[in-house]
Amino acid sequence: MKALEIHDLKKTYTNGLEALKGISLSVEEGEFVALLGPNGAGKSTTISILCSLVQKTAGKVSICGYDIDTDFPLAKQQLGIVPQEFNFNSFEKVEDILVTQAGYYGVPAGIARKRAEQYMEQLGLLDKRNTVARMLSGGMKRRLMIARALVHEPRILVLDEPTAGVDIELRRSMWQFLKDKNAQGTTIILTTHYLEEAEALCKRVAIIDKGNLVADMNTRDLLKRLQIETFVLDLATPLPADFSLPGYEAQAIDSTTLEVTLDKQKQQTANELFADLSAKNIVVQSLRNKANRLEELFVRILAGKEESTL
Amino acid sequence: MTPAQQYIAFQTIVVREIRRFTRIWVQTLVPPVITMTLYFVIFGKLIGSRIGDMGGYGYMEFVVPGLIMMSVITNSYSNVVSSFYGAKFANNIEELLVSPTPNWIILAGFIIGGVARGLMVGLLVTLVSLFFTDLQIYSIPITALVVFLTAVLFSIGGLINAIYANSFDDISIVPTFILTPLTYLGGVFYSISLLPPFWATVSQANPVLYMVNTFRYGVLGHSDIDVGYAIAMIVLGVIAGGAFALYQLTYSPRLRN
Numbered sequence: 001m002k003a004l005e006i007h008d009l010k011k012t013y014t015n016g017l018e019a020l021k022g023i024s025l026s027v028e029e030g031e032f033v034a035l036l037g038p039n040g041a042g043k044s045t046t047i048s049i050l051c052s053l054v055q056k057t058a059g060k061v062s063i064c065g066y067d068i069d070t071d072f073p074l075a076k077q078q079l080g081i082v083p084q085e086f087n088f089n090s091f092e093k094v095e096d097i098l099v100t101q102a103g104y105y106g107v108p109a110g111i112a113r114k115r116a117e118q119y120m121e122q123l124g125l126l127d128k129r130n131t132v133a134r135m136l137s138g139g140m141k142r143r144l145m146i147a148r149a150l151v152h153e154p155r156i157l158v159l160d161e162p163t164a165g166v167d168i169e170l171r172r173s174m175w176q177f178l179k180d181k182n183a184q185g186t187t188i189i190l191t192t193h194y195l196e197e198a199e200a201l202c203k204r205v206a207i208i209d210k211g212n213l214v215a216d217m218n219t220r221d222l223l224k225r226l227q228i229e230t231f232v233l234d235l236a237t238p239l240p241a242d243f244s245l246p247g248y249e250a251q252a253i254d255s256t257t258l259e260v261t262l263d264k265q266k267q268q269t270a271n272e273l274f275a276d277l278s279a280k281n282i283v284v285q286s287l288r289n290k291a292n293r294l295e296e297l298f299v300r301i302l303a304g305k306e307e308s309t310l
Numbered sequence: 311m312t313p314a315q316q317y318i319a320f321q322t323i324v325v326r327e328i329r330r331f332t333r334i335w336v337q338t339l340v341p342p343v344i345t346m347t348l349y350f351v352i353f354g355k356l357i358g359s360r361i362g363d364m365g366g367y368g369y370m371e372f373v374v375p376g377l378i379m380m381s382v383i384t385n386s387y388s389n390v391v392s393s394f395y396g397a398k399f400a401n402n403i404e405e406l407l408v409s410p411t412p413n414w415i416i417l418a419g420f421i422i423g424g425v426a427r428g429l430m431v432g433l434l435v436t437l438v439s440l441f442f443t444d445l446q447i448y449s450i451p452i453t454a455l456v457v458f459l460t461a462v463l464f465s466i467g468g469l470i471n472a473i474y475a476n477s478f479d480d481i482s483i484v485p486t487f488i489l490t491p492l493t494y495l496g497g498v499f500y501s502i503s504l505l506p507p508f509w510a511t512v513s514q515a516n517p518v519l520y521m522v523n524t525f526r527y528g529v530l531g532h533s534d535i536d537v538g539y540a541i542a543m544i545v546l547g548v549i550a551g552g553a554f555a556l557y558q559l560t561y562s563p564r565l566r567n
Contacts, residue, residue, distance in 0.1 A: 052407060053407060053566055053567065054567045074410070076408065091333075100326050104319050104322060104409035109318075148405075
């Protein structure tokens with residue numbers, strides 16, 4: 001079953017800004033999809049249309065089979081939203097925020113309290129249940145937003161940059177929580193600027209740019225399309241003064257650090273590179289990608305250097 | 311949503327609203343009681359004793375129903391305007407807007423929240439008034455009906471103001487420049503029979519006059535205007551205001567782009 005079906009979605013704001021120019025996207029139930037794009041690409045507009053904060057200009061949207069034009073209350077019932085900005089009442093206690101939100105979805109108070117407790121426990125908020133929300137740390141506020149979006153047990157969870165400003169340890173624990181939630185059957189749609197996050201979590205990536213969908217495919221297949229990849233090599237010994245590496249795009253960052261770009265179109269491989277370096281008696285101690293591979297691909301697609309996948 | 315789920319959503323909004331104004335009771339419940347006590351002491355006791363009868367009643371007896379109604383009006387209005395605008399300002403109104411709760415339930419929830427504060431303050435002011443006068447209720451049904459309808463009407467007014475407001479200044483403009491003059495000129499402190507015929511006629515365009523006088527009729531059995539007509543006007547105001555507020559909740563670009 002389709003969790004989300006968007007067809008030719010358009011949005012033009014009253015000031016004339018054409019935020020969405022006809023996006024079509026289909027998400028199967030149980031998928032974990034990344035929705036990527038630069039600032040102002042149309043990601044947040046798309047999410048806001050799903051949850052009724054923005055009214056579409058044209059197009060069709062259905063959520064778990066419910067059309068938002070004809071069955072919006074039922075469509076909304078299937079959806080949990082984690083917005084980018086904190087938008088809870090910061091004067092309310094953590095538990096009250098969760099129970100109140102469940103109430104807006106018609107969940108009886110007894111069940112709402114049990115669910116609130118369950119999510120507070122899973123997200124490490126249980127000891128803060130009676131704390132006023134404004135007293136929470138930034139990371140706790142982010143987790144509270146996730147708990148709030150889940151307390152009515154939606155089938156689709158939409159997260160708009162859920163880990164912005166969160167430290168690495170907490171980010172990884174949130175990733176694990178989202179992976180577990182997805183494994184339990186919740187469809188997850190994630191927008192993020194951390195492309196490492198999208199690569200680690202999402203089996204599928206859709207990229208929006210200037211109101212158009214410019215890529216939509218399996219993350220692994222998408223990464224295979226990356227035609228160039230830049231590696232940073234840490235060398236065991238300093239480079240000779242007359243060092244050169246013909247056939248490669250190479251640049252010495254300092255005497256023991258070399259940056260090399262491999263181009264798949266020129267049939268260049270890491271094996272050949274190492275062979276060429278060994279022939280020059282250069283020993284590579286370690287290597288790493290200069291940028292996250294998805295990030296590199298993302299930048300190239302937006303710059304028009306990589307073909308659209310549509 | 312099923313009717314049972316809609317009821318839960320409605321109950322949730324009402325409970326949250328009551329929790330909000332009782333949590334900050336020092337700001338919401340105490341000031342109107344102190345203000346009204348001062349009115350009782352100064353206008354009712356000190357100055358009132360020199361005024362003599364008003365509309366056939368002692369001045370304290372006359373002024374008490376008006377002051378109770380004044381506190382109901384201002385508190386039901388200010389509860390909804392500050393709660394809804396505060397939620398809009400902090401974006402937590404989105405919690406409600408993204409939920410499947412129908413707009414008419416949101417409207418009803420905020421109205422009942424405003425009514426609850428208006429009635430609670432009205433009750434406290436009534437209890438304080440018992441220290442100054444013996445309050446006899448002439449007609450409990452009329453008193454209850456008019457105080458409820460008035461609280462509903464001004465809660466709706468507060469909601470409309472909050473939807474249109476773009477800043478905290480905007481939510482104080484209406485109470486300061488419209489609500490307070492209408493209340494003071496609405497027969498709280500005097501009978502319109504004291505006014506010259508021209509100003510008595512002008513006063514009849516003031517909606518607060520109908521509410522204060524109908525409430526006074528419920529308490530004392532005396533009114534400057536026809537009670538049936540006044541109740542019909544208040545009901546009409548509730549229907550028209552409620553329909554407009556519902557339209558704004560559904561379509562206003564100030565809430566949804």
